[in-house]
Amino acid sequence: MTDTAPSAEPRSGPYICGIDAAMDVVSGKWKSLILWELDAGTRRFGELRRGLPGVSEKMLIQHLRELEYDGLVHREVYREVPPRVEYSLTELGRELNAALEPLAEWGRRRIDRIGAERVELPATG
Amino acid sequence: MTDTAPSAEPRSGPYICGIDAAMDVVSGKWKSLILWELDAGTRRFGELRRGLPGVSEKMLIQHLRELEYDGLVHREVYREVPPRVEYSLTELGRELNAALEPLAEWGRRRIDRIGAERVELPATG
DNA sequence: CGGAATCCACGCCGATACTG
DNA sequence: CAGTATCGGCGTGGATTCCG
Secondary structure (H helix, E strand, O other): OOOOOOOOOOOOOOOOOHHHHHHHHHOOOOHHHHHHHHHOOOEEHHHHHHHOOOOOHHHHHHHHHHHHHOOOEEEEEEOOOOOEEEEEEOHHHHHHHHHHHHHHHHHHHHHHHHOOOOOOOOOOO | OOOOOOOOOOOOOOOOOHHHHHHHHHOOOOHHHHHHHHHOOOEEHHHHHHHOOOOOHHHHHHHHHHHHHOOOEEEEEEOOOOOEEEEEEOHHHHHHHHHHHHHHHHHHHHHHHHOOOOOOOOOOO
8 A cells, every 4th residue: 555556545536527537537558458358348357467468467456446446347256266356347337438439439540540650469459 | 858758759659459549649637638628729828828727837838749749739830029829729639529529428427426526617618 | 928948756657576 | 366565667747947
C-alpha cells in the first residue's frame, strides 16, 4: 500500500463533463486493451497476461482492481488448488466497450491514414 | 526542449489495435477537453485557457502542439500587435470528436449513476 | 497576448523477488 | 496459478520566471 496505491479510493473527482468521467476510467496504459480482451469473454488472470504481450503482473492486477472498483469488471474467485480467478465484464463494462467502438474505428482509419509504421504483432487482430 | 519534450516526435508506435491508436492521441489530462472546446468553434489561446479552469500555460501549449502534430488541430498565426493565434479543429479532429461522443454520453450516465460528487464548474456545459 | 525555459513533485509503470 | 512487496526510472504535469 506504500506504492501505487491501487484500491479503494473514491476517485471520480469533480468532472468537467462526460468525456473526462469516461477518460478517467479508461486512462492507463492497458485498461482499454483489458476491456477489449474481456469483451470477447471471461478470462483467467494468466490468459489475460498472455493476451496482453508486454504487460507486467503488477500493472495488470492494478488496472484490473481499478476496473473492478469502477464497476466495469467482475472478479470471481474459485477456491481450488491450484487457485482460479476469472474476470468478466459487468453490464456497465459492456456498455463502455460499446461506446468505445466508434473510437476504435476512428483509430483504425487513422493508422491506415498515417500509413503503417506498425509492425506485425501477435494480438493485432 | 530539455524538459517534457513536447513536439515533433514520430509517435504512433506499433499499435495493437485501433483503440490504443486513438487513446494515444487523446491521452493527456486536457486533450479531450481541448478537443471538446474547439468543437464549439475557433478559439484563441487565452480563450482556451479561460475555458479550461485549472490548466497551466505549459500543459495547454504542449497538448496543443501534440494535437497539431497529430493533425487534429490547426494553428493560425496572425502577425499583429498584440499577437493573435487561433486554434481550430481539422477535419480529422472533427471526426475524432464525433467518435468521442458515445463515450461522452456513457460518461454522463456514469456520473449520474455514481451520484454527484461533482461540483459546479464554470465550463460544465 | 502568446508563448519559451527552467526547476521540481508526483505518480505511472517496469523489473525483480517473494508468498499462499 | 494468482497474486503481493519493494525499489527505482522516467514521463507527466504544476509553478514560476522571462521574452517578442
